[in-house]
Amino acid sequence: MTRMSTRILLSATLGVLIGGTALAGQAPGPASAPDVPVSHRDRFYTSDQFSNTVSVIDPADNKLLGVIKLGDTTPMNLSPLYKGQLLVHGMGFSPDHKTLLAVSIGSNSVTFIDTTTNAVRKTAYVGRSPHEAFFTPDGKAVWVSVRGEDYIAVLDAESGKETGRITVPNGPGMTIFSPDGRYGYVCSSFSPETVVIDVKTHEIAGRVKQESPFCPDIAATPDGAQVWFTLKDVGKVQVFEAKPPFKPLKTLETGPITNHVNIVRNKAGQFAYVTIGGENTVKVFRTDDYSQVAAIPTGALPHGLWPSGDGSRVYVGLENADKAAVIDTATNKLIAEIPIGQGPQGVAYVPEAVPEGAGTANLQPLGPAGKTSMLTLSNKDGKAATQVTLFDQGVLQTLQAAVTGLAPKKPFVLALSKDKTGAGTVEPLAGFMTNPAGAAIVNAVGPIRQVTQGASEDSRRFLVIVEGKPGELGQPVQRQSE
Structure with a gap:
């Protein structure tokens, strides 16, 4: 048995001894997965759009370890001979937690990064203005939302080469998968329609009307029951059933510049956390009755967010503050802020990203990006x-x-x-x-x-x-x- 497997087993056993049952797993995994307590082997990442970096944080002590430099700042990146990445924006990670994805809008790229060494393994180039990318739950493919066009680019996870395209409504904003891996949910940033795709056949299995054409982010609940997506232009969040017939369940008025949504499961239940940029808050809603239970003040323009492996914390990228905010989900209070790169957009919390060693190789100091x-x-x-x-x-x-x-x-x-x-x-x-x-x-x-x-x-x-x-x-x- 590997060190990682032993640690996860001990975590699950401890949950049984203390609470009667182990706490449920966190997004994007299934509820049946064991929680993974916060440790120095975990990492929180942000994609920093204006410094063209990926910030790497050790969540055990909420410390910035350094940044992975993928490109240069303006005006160095304006040269016609420029080869770095531009407008680092989206994020995803593999089911085995060994690979991080960073999507760069301006250079139409998906960068594959080794989570242990922070080294770039390969870079894949896709169509115009990709926005987000995520691995299929079996880890064999990466689906890239090519927002500047009308398709999902399917990449082979090993080689990074494009193996196919799935036609969707114009401007796909993001793809996330059902915890069982059966469906891919794709919302749109230019068309008022979310589609559900059968992962095996690549056929559209369902359609959900969006109340506006601008959805930047989508999340599936670990219990496999619901899908939540944000509507940035009208300040709303919509919820629909994760299984056929994909019935709409609720529309919530959330506030101006509603950015991202993610799901947390803890002893109190299952909750949706939503970043509201125009109000500089994170709002928290129950997923059973949709009631709002908290509005947490943050720094300027909260954008991406992701729960820790045990759901005890939520990490938020503050786009206009160059910081990551840390929220304690038991109290829904802000407990830390961490300086990071410029203009964080997508984020990812990866439990056990560094199973061995310090995990600081190939990192650079924040430098002028912190100003x-x-x-x-x-x-x-x-x-x-x-x-x-x-x-x-x-x-x-x-x-x-x-x-x-x-x-x-x-x-x-x-x-x-x-x-x-x-x-x-x-x-x-x-x-x-x-x-x-x-x-x-x-x-x-x-x-x-x-x-x-x-x-x-x-x-x-x-x-x-x-x-x-x-x-x-x-x-x-x-x-x-x-």
Whole structure:
């Protein structure tokens, strides 16, 4: 018997001795799997979109061990000869916990990483703008949601080569599998429809109407009964039956910039944890009666989240804070924050990722990626509405604004103004359209910190949001708080 098998058996036996039965397994595995207590052999990973790194955390002491560098920051990654990965975004891992997947949107790639050595084993290139990837439960294949097109790319898990494609509604956002491996659930980011695919035949076995076309994330409950998915543009979560006829069960109003959902099982029951970026909270819902039991304040723009192997904690990537937040699921309180790379998106908690050794080979220090600045924009009444982060890339910064509190489905412009109220001439940075919840994620690149914070009084500029489009600007609606 291997060391890992012995440890899992002891964990299950301990659960029987203490509580009468072992606690149920955690997502993405089945409820029949034993829990794996947090240890130094576990790892929590984040895909860091603006630093193009993967942050590696030891959850036993909530410490950043270092980062796996997959690419360069701006402007080094703008060269036509650039070969690194760009916009590291999605995550997945193998059933044996030996391989981590990192999906890079800008370079159309899936990187296979050894969890013990942190070394890149291989990189597969797929279609336009892949978003997420996950191993099938048997570990033989990887399904990649090619969000810029209309299919799932099926890769051989050993070679990384594409072996087939499954046509789905345009813009597949993410795939997750039923715990028994029978079905793959694929939500869409561009079409108002989630499909259920038979894993053996690759045929569509069911369809579920989405209440909006923008689903970025989907999760299946370990008990095999439900599937939950988020609708980022309208601030909702939908739930449907995981088995035929895949009947819709519930739609929950969750809040603006509803990002990801994941499932936790503990002694109190089974719960869905949902990140709400526009409110900087993680909301917790029971899966039996859908009641909300907690709203946990976090740092700026919570995005991906994943439970520990025993469900005692939930780890959350804070996209605009460059941190990972740790939640105790017994109390639903924030217990730690850990500095990580820039703009964490997808995340993964992998129990027993490093069964032997320190697991720190091939890691690099966080370095300049840990430097960020934060600003706030307020409505005319002075109420804070938009949080802005400047991710330091050297001379330049990548700006990301989590905009809320505006009229829905209207055009606006993020701009620089000499006047702190936004009056007079403004210099547009980025035009955008709000979603049905009156929110948006807005990006820009430039020496923005220098002109908004460190400039002289005469040359200083203030961030503002004005109505209209570039070239057709209206009145200011939000301004930088001092």
